[in-house]
Each structure stands twice: as structure tokens, then as C-alpha cells.
Amino acid sequence: MAIDLNFNEQQQLVQQTANEFFAANCGPSLARRYENSEDPYPRGLWGKMADLGWLGMSFPAEYDGLETTFLDMYALYIEMGRHLVPSPHLETVAICGELVAALGTDAQKRRILPAIGSGDAILSFAFMELDGLYGPEGVTLAAKPRGEGFVLSGTKTLVNYAGSANWLVVAARTGGTDAADGISLFLVDPKAAGVTLERTANMGGYPLHSVTFADVTVGADDVLGPVGGAWKTLDEVMMKAAVLQSAMIQGAGEQVLEITVGYAKDRVQFGEPIGKYQFVQRLVTDVAVEAANLRLLALYAAWKIDSGQPFLREAALAKAAASKAAAAMTFASHEVHAGIGFMNDYDLQLFTTRCKHWEYNLGDARYCLERVMDESEGKLTTFEAAPATREMVQA
Amino acid sequence: MVDFCADDTVELRKWRSEVREFFDSEAPRNFFFDYDYDEDPIRWAEYLKFWRKMGEKKWVALTWPEKYYGLGKSAIEKWVLHEEMINYDIPSYPIIGLAVSGAVLRLGTEEQRMFHLKGIAEVTTLWGEGYTEPQAGSDLASLTTRAHRDGDHWVLNGQKTLGTAAHHAQWMSVLARTDPNSKKHNGLSCFLVPLDTPGISMAPLHNMANGQQNHTFFDNVRVSADCLLGEEGQAWPQVWFGQGGDRLDRGGPAPDGHPFRVIRMLNTIVDYCRTTRRRGVRMADDPVIRLQLAELMSGVEVMKLHVFESYSALSASNGFGGRAARSFISQAFYKEFWPRMAQICMEIVGPMAQLHGGKWAVLDGRVQQYFRASFGNHAGGTSQLKRMSLATRGLGLPR
Numbered sequence: 001m002a003i004d005l006n007f008n009e010q011q012q013l014v015q016q017t018a019n020e021f022f023a024a025n026c027g028p029s030l031a032r033r034y035e036n037s038e039d040p041y042p043r044g045l046w047g048k049m050a051d052l053g054w055l056g057m058s059f060p061a062e063y064d065g066l067e068t069t070f071l072d073m074y075a076l077y078i079e080m081g082r083h084l085v086p087s088p089h090l091e092t093v094a095i096c097g098e099l100v101a102a103l104g105t106d107a108q109k110r111r112i113l114p115a116i117g118s119g120d121a122i123l124s125f126a127f128m129e130l131d132g133l134y135g136p137e138g139v140t141l142a143a144k145p146r147g148e149g150f151v152l153s154g155t156k157t158l159v160n161y162a163g164s165a166n167w168l169v170v171a172a173r174t175g176g177t178d179a180a181d182g183i184s185l186f187l188v189d190p191k192a193a194g195v196t197l198e199r200t201a202n203m204g205g206y207p208l209h210s211v212t213f214a215d216v217t218v219g220a221d222d223v224l225g226p227v228g229g230a231w232k233t234l235d236e237v238m239m240k241a242a243v244l245q246s247a248m249i250q251g252a253g254e255q256v257l258e259i260t261v262g263y264a265k266d267r268v269q270f271g272e273p274i275g276k277y278q279f280v281q282r283l284v285t286d287v288a289v290e291a292a293n294l295r296l297l298a299l300y301a302a303w304k305i306d307s308g309q310p311f312l313r314e315a316a317l318a319k320a321a322a323s324k325a326a327a328a329m330t331f332a333s334h335e336v337h338a339g340i341g342f343m344n345d346y347d348l349q350l351f352t353t354r355c356k357h358w359e360y361n362l363g364d365a366r367y368c369l370e371r372v373m374d375e376s377e378g379k380l381t382t383f384e385a386a387p388a389t390r391e392m393v394q395a
Numbered sequence: 396m397v398d399f400c401a402d403d404t405v406e407l408r409k410w411r412s413e414v415r416e417f418f419d420s421e422a423p424r425n426f427f428f429d430y431d432y433d434e435d436p437i438r439w440a441e442y443l444k445f446w447r448k449m450g451e452k453k454w455v456a457l458t459w460p461e462k463y464y465g466l467g468k469s470a471i472e473k474w475v476l477h478e479e480m481i482n483y484d485i486p487s488y489p490i491i492g493l494a495v496s497g498a499v500l501r502l503g504t505e506e507q508r509m510f511h512l513k514g515i516a517e518v519t520t521l522w523g524e525g526y527t528e529p530q531a532g533s534d535l536a537s538l539t540t541r542a543h544r545d546g547d548h549w550v551l552n553g554q555k556t557l558g559t560a561a562h563h564a565q566w567m568s569v570l571a572r573t574d575p576n577s578k579k580h581n582g583l584s585c586f587l588v589p590l591d592t593p594g595i596s597m598a599p600l601h602n603m604a605n606g607q608q609n610h611t612f613f614d615n616v617r618v619s620a621d622c623l624l625g626e627e628g629q630a631w632p633q634v635w636f637g638q639g640g641d642r643l644d645r646g647g648p649a650p651d652g653h654p655f656r657v658i659r660m661l662n663t664i665v666d667y668c669r670t671t672r673r674r675g676v677r678m679a680d681d682p683v684i685r686l687q688l689a690e691l692m693s694g695v696e697v698m699k700l701h702v703f704e705s706y707s708a709l710s711a712s713n714g715f716g717g718r719a720a721r722s723f724i725s726q727a728f729y730k731e732f733w734p735r736m737a738q739i740c741m742e743i744v745g746p747m748a749q750l751h752g753g754k755w756a757v758l759d760g761r762v763q764q765y766f767r768a769s770f771g772n773h774a775g776g777t778s779q780l781k782r783m784s785l786a787t788r789g790l791g792l793p794r
Contacts, residue, residue: 003471005707008396071397254715261790276793281786285727288790292724295714296700303397317696369689376692
């Protein structure tokens, strides 16, 4: 019985390997090259990530996966954030791959999961609509039954890597008595008739697309999970991915901290390194406090996930803090850097613009704080273990 | 291996139910007592009576070795005890004694341990702190209280101020300069001083949260040589900065009272919002209040996790900074969060929050009391000092 916040050997190995690999193969110059690039991600790097086992790491062994823990993924994501790795890992593996693993038929899993693991398939997640809502009420794209299958009509937006995807995983509404009821998932070929992709310019230079579905036919084989009953699993997978997105912000924040501390030590004004001035120190410590706090919340959520406990509240707390920290850390760093940080040639802006995407992605602070309140309704104490145990003791 | 203490072992569940059983029969009901801010003698007596029962069970010294009146339990068992203290609204143990116990456990002679730890563990001795001086607050190392050796005795002269709870205490931990030619951090020593020694006098200071602090004057106070704790002249590195962070260690890994005060206030305000309707709407359903409450929950969760982190051994993996940096971050955060939280609670309750006493006061005025107390967040060092320490000693920025 000991409280321990440190990674085990396996997770340390993942983190260390990833850190060394990305330091050698990625970094700011690669991030720059793939910003607004026609070629949306480095395929060579993606192949090497497949060779390292990072694309199928969380999948079941029978579909060529490694069945790693969630914390192994978490360790990898810290380093993907630190090194600004341009890759569709979050969309392909952590969201769509996990949805297929959780909801797919055996045939769907055989078709998709090994192909993800080998680096041969990219999947894109088509959830967001024009209202920009992450809750179930945001899903309005209509899927109407026709024959054995469905017909999809409507528009999805902020669909990352859609132009490279072998499949889109589309969240659509097949009916329902309330917001969370009636949501279904579909596997759609982005080249199918009636699908139109428009790449949308955006702050982080990501290959984000708006995808319009004009009476797109989807066969029964491409329905993913229960018709009308996908929300619960979809929500859980998205909130788990939100913890991984938080881990990316953690890694990026640690890198921003390192850059900021280094600059404050080196930059001399008024005859002193500016890091000696306490207004500057205050800003630098803001980065450190934000990074430390979001790390604790994200790690706590990851542990909840791995230990099989309810985790939605903790995941929401983590992503809310990470979203706020993404903005606060880059703000404080810009204040310290001033002119040089404003220049495109300096790396800080790469973190700032990507952090803006990550801040929103899979739940902005407001959405996540609403979730915190929803999840905590009905329990007064912050210690969720207590009431359950109390009942047990009385029994 | 990452483990935040799941309450899923047989031993822990057994321990938790043992704690609950004891609190069910012995904990005072509806007794919201904060030793820092309450001078009522009847309530003090009730408070001490309860904690002496805790002392009899050896739960004050839960994590100390059995030889020193403890039970040798783990940090996680202490955490469970503290969780239940929150659930039962148990007032915290006076913190100075726990701080002294940590230093005595680490640095004390065998005689000092056997004597002082007994009094702290059994709650028969209360401790005051003699650190801050009128001209030595954040810059504590500039203190001028002198101690000089005279045969088998030390003779203390000087003035301490802002001491918490000294007027309730029988003993005081005093920092004094033993090398008259030393400056700053060098040449300071720590003395464990009985407060009934001739030459000690006090004058009360009344703080804005209804608590009493004190000036303590030392006028040729002679204490025996064995009152020195640790090595002569080494108090700064040994006692004050002994664990690599500028906090007094607290008798092994122990959460201090602050996270628990905050959790209690959170539970109080959330409960209030769930049971109070305004404009026909439950306050907990008001969109603005919902976000305010969620922000508070987030901050409180962070404080809880800081405590967990202080329990965990540190390795190079996952996260930046050593023990010192993380301790500064934790302290800076709660010192800034506490008054912010108090203000948000005042805003949530609204104009009626300013009342205290009488039947019209919302929540018996507990919110305004909490707000008043939040300006005591400087105790143990201001948030600015923690930020300065984090910047220089934690992150390596130039001094």
C-alpha cells in the first residue's frame, strides 16, 4: 500500500523511447514543414511509429494489438505534445480505432484494426457540426434508413486528416427521445458518392476539413455499433481521448516551460538577465504551476481509467484544466518573450497555435466544467470512495 | 507504478470502518471549530477532549514509529483517516505541534524524542511558534533574537511576533541567532522552550478572523542546554530547509490543515447551492453558479492531488522539477486559491453573506468567516515568497 505517482518501468520505457525517437525524427522544423502542407503528415514517420508498435498498442491481441495500458498511451502522448509530432494518431488510434475496437463487429475489427496497427489505414473522426458543441445535442446530421442501410445528409466540420482517411467515422442522428438517445456511428469512405471535402484554413495549420454528406448511402456492414445507442461508448472514448489530448498539452507545456526558463536566463536587459526580475519570474512560475496542476489531474484520470473506475468526472476535470492551461501557459510565455516570441521564426508560436486547437479539441473548458457539475450532482463529498464504502460497512 | 490509493484493499477498508466506528461514537456533532480562529474556552475544552481521545488511540502519531508513541502506519492510512475527518467535520489538530514533531523525529536526541513526542502524541502539550519577528517576516533569516551560551544554559533575548496559538501553548519552538557575528541564514539555532520560564511575556494581537496571535518577549530567558534542537548554528539547513523545501515537515508525511479546510468549505457551498432556490431555480442549476462551483471543484481536486504527490516517492519519470519545486508549486497554488475561493463563495451567496450571528446569517456566517480567514494565507510564507523560491530554487532563474 503506497501512493505512487510514477510510471512503471514499461511506461518509463515508452516515454523515454518516444522522447528519444521524436527528438531525433520530429521537432519544430518538421511541425513547420507540415503546417498547411498539401501532404498532411509525414508518412515515413508514421511507418516508423507503426514499426515501434505505437499504432496498434492499445488494440486487442487478436487484431494484432499489444493490449497496453492506458498509461502507456498517456506516456506516448506527453512526448507527442512535447515534440509537436504531426500525425493523425489521436484521430486514427485513440478515437476511431478505439471506437472500432469497442463497438465493431468481428469483420469490422479484422478489416480495420490490423490495418491501423501496420500503418496502412488512417481514420478520421467526423463529429463536430457548425454549432461547435461536444455534447450529444451537437449531433444533428441525419441518417435515415433506406433498404438494409442508411442515407446520410448534413455537414460535419473540423474533421482532421479527412483528406488522407481510408474511413471517416461519422456520428449521426437516427432518431431518439432525448439528446443522448438516437446517436449512431457509421464508417464512410470519404471518396464515396455524395461526400464533399473542403479543407479549411486554421490556426494550427492542421488538415481540418468540412465534410458535406449529400444523400450518402451507407451499407448495413458499415454501421458501427448499436443503431441509436452509440452515445455512451462514444462519450467514453471521446473523454479518454480528451485525457490523451491533455497529456499532449502537458508535454507541450513542459517544453514551453523549458523554452521560457532558457530565454529568461539568457536574455539580458537593463544589465541583468530578465529572469532576475520578479515580474518575469511571476510569469515563468505561472507556466510551471499550470503545467504541474494539469499533469496531476490528467494522471489521476488516466489512473482511474486503467484501474477500471468511473472516470468521466476526472477526465472532464483534466481536460478543463488542460484547456485553460494551454491558453495560460502560452500567454505567460509570450509575455516573457515579447518581440522575439511574436516572430514566426521563433518556435514558441508553433506551440501557441497548436495549443489553440488542443484547447478546443474533445471539449473546451466550459464544456468540461459543465460535465464536472453534471457528474458530481448527487454526491456532496469530493471523495467518491466514501459513500460506497459506507454502505458496504452498514451492510 | 501509478497508484492513487484505491480504497479496494481489505486492510484499507477495515481501517476506514474502524475510523468511522470511532468517529460515529466519539466525534462531536455539528462542531465547526477552527483552533486558529476561535477563543471560546468551552469550545476549546471540547476540542481538546476529543483530540485527547484521538491521542489515546495513537492516531495523532499514526505514522510515527511505535517506540515514539505511534503506530507505524503508512501514509495512505493517514490519508484515509484524514478523508474521514473531512466526512465527519473533525477539526484539525493544531499544526505547530505536528511541525515540531517532524523536526524532533529527524533531529532530536533520544531524550528529546521520548519527552516531546509523548506530549504531542497524547495532546497534553500544545506548541507555539517563535519564528517571525517585527523586522523579519518573509525575510525570516534576518531575525535578531539572540541566544548566548552561559555554562549549562542558553540565554535568549529578543521579540517574536504574529505567533499563532502561543497563548494556548506550554512550549514554543524558537529560532534564534547563536553566532552574533553571523549574517542571514548562518548561525541560527532552534530551541525548544518551556513557556513558563521566567523572562517570557506575551502581548495579544487580534486578527481579522477572530483569532488571537501574540507578541512573545524574551528577556534574559535561561533555558537548559538540552533545549537546543539539532546542531548549534545549523537550524536553517536542518530545521527550516531540512527537507529541501521551505516548509516545516509535519511528523512524517501528513497533509496539513489547508486542503481540508478547503474541502469542507466546498462541501458546504455546494450543499447550499443544491438546497437553495432563487428566482424559482435551484442555485446549482444556475449556469453561472454551475461554472463557479466547477472551478472550485477543480481547484480543490488539484489541492488533493498535491497532497497525494507529497506522499509519492519522486522519480525522474513523468513531470518536471524535484521535490522542492513541486512543494513550492503546491504551496503557491493553495495560498492563491484559498482567498480566490473565499471570494467566489461570497459572490455565490451574495449580499446576505456579510451577516454573521443571529438567525438571518446564511450558513451561520461561515462563508464570511472563511473569507476573513483566507487572508491568513501568509502563514508559513507568502505566495510571493513561494513564487520567488519556485523561480530561483525550483526553476533555476537568477536571484
